[in-house]
Amino acid sequence: MHVTRDFSHYVKDLGAGLNHIDLAVEGVSCAGCMAKIERGLSALPDVTLARVNLTDRRVALEWKQGTLDPAKFIDRLAELGYKAYPFEKASAEATEAEESRFLLRCLGVAAFATMNVMMLSIPVWSGNVSDMLPEQRDFFHWLSAVIALPAAAYAGQPFFRSAWRALKSGNVNMDVPICIGVILALGMSIVETFHHAEHAYFDAAIMLLTFLLVGRYLDQNMRRRTRAVAGNLAALKAETATKFVGSDEISEVPVAAVRAGDLVLLRPGERCAVDGVVVEGRSEIDQSLITGETLYVPAEQGTAVYAGSLNISGTLRVRVSAAAEGTLLADITRLLDNALQARSRYMRLADRASRLYAPVVHATAALTVLGWVLAGAGWHDAIVTGIAVLIITCPCALGLAIPTVQTVASGAMFKSGVLLNAGDAIERLAEADHVIFDKTGTLTLPELEVVNAADIPADVFALAGQLALSSHHPVASAVAQAAKARSPLMGAVEEPGQGVRAVVDGVEIRLGRPSFCGAEALASRNANLDPEASVVAFSRGTEAFLFSVRQGLRPDAAKIIAGLQRRGIEVEILSGDREAAVAAAAKALGISEWRAGVTPADKIARIEELKRSGVKVMMVGDGMNDAPSLAAAHVSMSPISAAHLSQATADLVFLGRPLAPVLAAIDYARKALHLMRQNLWLAVGYNVLAVPLAISGVVTPLIAAAAMSGSSILVMLNALRARKVAGEASSWK
DSSP states (O other): OOOOOOOOOEEEETTTTTTEEEEETOOOSSSSHHHHHHHHHHHHTTTTEEETTTTTTTTEEEETSOOOHHHHHHHHHHHHHOOOOOOHHHHHHHHHHHHHHHHHHHHHHHHHHHHHHHHHHHHHHHHTTTTTOOOHHHHHHHHHHHHHHHHHHHHHHHHHHHHHHEEEHTTTOHHHHHHHHHHHHHHHHHHHHHTTOOOHHHHHHHHHHHHHHHHHHHHHHHHHHHHHHHHHHHHHHOSSEESSSSOOOOEEEGGGGGTTTTTEEEEEBBBOOOOEEEEEEHHHEOOOOHHHOOOOEEEETTTTEEEOOOOOOOOOEEEEEEEEGGGGGHHHHHHHHHHHHHHOOOHHHHHHHHHHHHHHHHHHHHHHHHHHEEEEEEHHHHHHHHHHHHHHTHHHHHHHHHHHHHHHHHHHHTTTEEESSSSTTHHHHHHHHEEEOIIIIIEEEEEESSSSSSSSSSHHHHHHHHHHOOOOOHHHHHHHHHTOSSEEETOOOTTTTTEEEEEEEEEEEEEEEEHTTTTTHHHHHHHHHTOOOOEEEEETTTTTEEEEEEEETTTTTTHHHHHHTTTTEEEEEOOOHHHHHHHHHHHHHOEEEOSSSSHHHHHHHHHHHHHHHHHEEEEEEESSSGGHHHSSSEEEETTTSOOHHHHHSSSSEOOOOSHHHHHHHHHHHHHHHEEEEEEEHHHHHHHHHHHHOOOOOOOOHHHHHHHHHHHHHHHHHHHHGGGOSSSSOOOOO
16 A cells, blocks of 8 residues: 655745755664765756754755655655654654663663673683683683673664664665674684683674764763754744733733744743844843843843843833744754754765775775784684774764764853854854954944933933833933833824923923934034034923934953954954044953944955965954955854844854854864864874874784774863863853
8 A cells, every 4th residue: 555655844945946845764873874974965967055963863854945855855765774764853853862861771781791701701811821721711701791691782872773774775874884893703703612722802892882882872971962942032033922912801822923023922031032122011021041141130011032032020011022933042943953063064075985884994094804814813803903992983973973072062152152053163253263243242242232321311311211211213212211210101292303392380391313313513512522422402491402323332342352362363444434432442452453334345445355374363243244254254243133134144143142152162173173073083193103003913803902992082072172262262151
């Protein structure tokens, strides 16, 4: 009976004529598997993207709309030796938890068997050079066999299953030579024991499995921790929202049923399901995991709230600006997903090396056996040497060298508020020696603040704040925010391009341009005293006042700039803002190199000039006009509050109000690059030293197992050092 498979429910329409599906893939365990799957799927016509995420064993596929049935991908993966099915987060987590428990059971069995076999092997090793009787030695060998054979059959399942899947599909992976080495070592040991030989290799086989399982369990545990970061974000996402379906009628609906412009109710203790603006109510909200702000934020009319924020006290009515996939939380999740899937230049190098591994190592082992036979050695000694070559050349260290560093560094960067948006961003960021900052929205906060509040009488300030609530102008919003105004004035009228006016107790009050309020003289004097500030005037009858408004610098900007300069990195400001404003910011931050009034073309020209002189430029900007220079720089970074185009162009995105993630990213990138190179050299050095020794016959299978396992664990422990950096890099939370 023919069974029809319909996976259309899992297919997403990406627009621009592309479809997307995520598939869970069983048996993906190393860089070699990733490369094979990506090559195999990318070879299908009309596939535009095939990217494996080793962290959660998921492959993301994109293809031209209407050209392929998703079932074809599952069939293709089956041909490659992997079982696949549509990815569902809950199911994937349950499967992985079960795999983790199974791996731990295998490790326990292998470790227990190793300890007992070694206890039997040590008397044999010492007895062979003393007075042990052959019968005693055979007895210990048989006892070792009774322990090692069932233990290897159980504990070796993760490798045997993987190798069998690969062979069944006509391929080989890294587990194939491991299994060949283990089975040959065990088989040779049984033959040796039958013939009362001095040596058997049960200890080598079971110890090899133990150390491989240690490495695999550590690897899985490390990836689980990194994925937990993404899981924490996903846990913030509310699945339902309380939507107003009438003036006083509410209904709990799925987030998918909420649209921009809808009104939702947010009660105390609830997580917001949408991005929006408060239109009624007062409360405090905790949005530390979204924006990085650690203090509770007062929420009132006009306050922006984001999906994932926790409402602490009062009830709020929120006008929806984005829901479901359009929220800031969804953007952060997408960027984190990109970071976990990112593939660096060094990782691609390791992939290529691992791809060459299987044919090379099998040929080396076979030639070793033949070579020793031709040289006059017996088949027994030649095969033992071949087993040692198979074991010692396992490329686990090479396969783990780069992905582990990348995974650990990505997780550490996220904890510092940085998301990777490009695969090789870490390497390029580590090379940066010149940072160009845009000023507005990058060195400064996006919001405006009143800087002369102390000079304004309290009653005037309060009245101006109430009047400002009737205006949508950002400068007026800054006045209302600073005055903590709550109630707008009745009868206020906004005159486009001028300001807003109202009558209070028979007296007309105005807020807006100096000319609109009769405050030109005040504005002229203020321009001389504080040329970089913007101004908004307020008049009450014949009285006139002036509010100076400007964007404040990010709270830690000066400290971070000093930190960059201490690391030998040149810092420069290129801004389209007025000269006075840029000069004041540069002076406050201790930056001697700055230019004001520059256009996007000027920024690109400056970057190209620096590049021609061999400088590696890092561009940090947020505006849509910064997107070209972000693309032109050696590496680029944007705040999460940046325009969408800039976010998409930047190689990295940082969260929160502080500038600390910029410095943290550089520190983590430099350390990660150092560890990647160190791991590669460790893996290469190990093979350069170990392989000739194994071929020459001076390495027994036991020593080969210990050496290979030790090299894998060494590179993984080395990769864990990417979690921490010294200095000012600190968590944004």
